[in-house]
Amino acid sequence: MTSFIIIFFCLSPLGLKSQEVSFPKHSIILDAGGIGGYGSLNYERTFFSKNDFFISYKAGFSFYRLKDFEREINPDLLFPLSLQYHRKFKSHQAVLGVGQTISSIVKASADFASKVRRSRLSLSGIIGYRYQKDNRPFSIQISYTPIFERYKTFQHWGEISFGYSFFKKNKP
Numbered sequence: 001m002t003s004f005i006i007i008f009f010c011l012s013p014l015g016l017k018s019q020e021v022s023f024p025k026h027s028i029i030l031d032a033g034g035i036g037g038y039g040s041l042n043y044e045r046t047f048f049s050k051n052d053f054f055i056s057y058k059a060g061f062s063f064y065r066l067k068d069f070e071r072e073i074n075p076d077l078l079f080p081l082s083l084q085y086h087r088k089f090k091s092h093q094a095v096l097g098v099g100q101t102i103s104s105i106v107k108a109s110a111d112f113a114s115k116v117r118r119s120r121l122s123l124s125g126i127i128g129y130r131y132q133k134d135n136r137p138f139s140i141q142i143s144y145t146p147i148f149e150r151y152k153t154f155q156h157w158g159e160i161s162f163g164y165s166f167f168k169k170n171k172p
Contacts, residue, residue, distance in 0.1 A: 024132070024165030027139070029058065034145050034159030035099040035124040036062035036080035044084075044163070052088045057081070058099075068106045068115060077104040082126060091133045095143065097126035123148040124157075132165070139163040 027044040034040060042060030049055075060080045068074040082099030101122045109116050128143025141161040148154055 024137070025168040027163045027165040029060075029139075029141075029161050029163040031060070031080075032160045033157060034080065034143065034161065035082060035101050035122075035126070035147065035157075036060050037064050037078045037101075037103075038062070040078065040080050042080065054086050054088075056084050056086065058084060065106075069108060070115070074106050074115065076106060078102070079104075080124075082124070084126060086130065091131060093130040093132065095126060095128040095130055095141065097128075099124035099126060099145070101147070120150050122150055128159075130161075132163075135167070137165045137167070139165060 025046050029042040029044055031040045031042060032038075036042070040060040040062035042058050044056050044058040046054050046056040058081070062078040062080065063075040064078070065076045066073060079102040080099060081102070082097050084095055084097035087094045101124060102119065103122065104117055104119045107116050107118055108114075124145055124147045126143050126145050128141050128145075130139055130141040132139035139162070141159070141163065143159045143161070145157045145159050146154065147157050
């Protein structure tokens, strides 16, 4: 009888409540496309959450040319930054956000005598869908991410993201 009571409390929802994970606080995300150009590796952190929505920021790193025009290692660097609003519907999420990409590109000087690194800013929007089962670390996201290159040129762009989340545990 005593073993039955112990098993009952261990397997009941009340007994499991303290071991339940609640919310992904930190995530590592690999983007194909998106505001980081052709792809980027990102860190996402949720800094506000309430019921079925949360707000996160994402910071990443990307490069697309490893060698410059003289065939020396001198990569073109991209640093995508974004602020995102997520609305949860069970395992599904609607994502809205705004982003800024800092690019540092190597070019030839006007007289072709030296290299010049130019830094530019580009604005981006994010409208997407994310799928992540409750209490599971893996996620997939598809988004429309229009880019306003150097605040002058508009480009239609998209992304597919694969993420791994680290959960914060509920306190007993």
